[in-house]
Amino acid sequence: MEVVLPIKEEIPSMRVLAESKLEEVKWLDRLTKDGSSVQQRMARHGQCYQQRMARVFNARVRHREFNPYDLVLRKVLHVAPNSRGKFSHKYDGPFVGRETFSGVAIILSDMDGTENAIPVNADALKKYYPE
Template sequence: MNLDFVEEVRERASVRAAMYKARMAKAYNSRVRPRNFQVGDLVMRKAEASGPIGKLDSKWEGPYKVTEIVGTGAYKLQQMDGKNIPRTWNIANLKKYYS
């Protein structure tokens, strides 16, 4: 390999890596379903996110009511009897409750 072409080879590798990254992002974005909740929606939360669960325990707890949208993907929850849940919950640990 000639040292005169090192920069050219490095530039081609950089372009190929950027194209690969763009293809992977496009493939991921075509499969992912964006989720968001509005204030007042009923949601279920992952039981393992709040503490350890056993083999036969339910995987989801709830329903809970969304009381506040704290940030992108972060929500404050409230139990159905009106008690607030003490911390915020990420959207990765929530799913919509269908009654």
């Protein structure tokens, strides 16, 4: 008994092509007819892969929301020349959030009320809970 591939079935790989022993003319003819569907399938696969990776990434993201008058600590983003190496402080603060811009940037002020003009990215902040 001999196995025959149906005409409507696409060629999934080169191995299947080699096993089916199609003539080159027939193979090129099928490839040009099904070429667009192969490209569409590859595009769909890429989209599904991106969606799957985004879903996995977003599942692990911790959503943080800052409101005005929240107490926050600001991450020290530079190393001072007189710092104590790995024993230096990682965060400054506490600060009071004065104004938030769509939860991404926050204008901070010191505890005594001195307002900083430059907004700070929310990635460099964490909430402060006094004891």
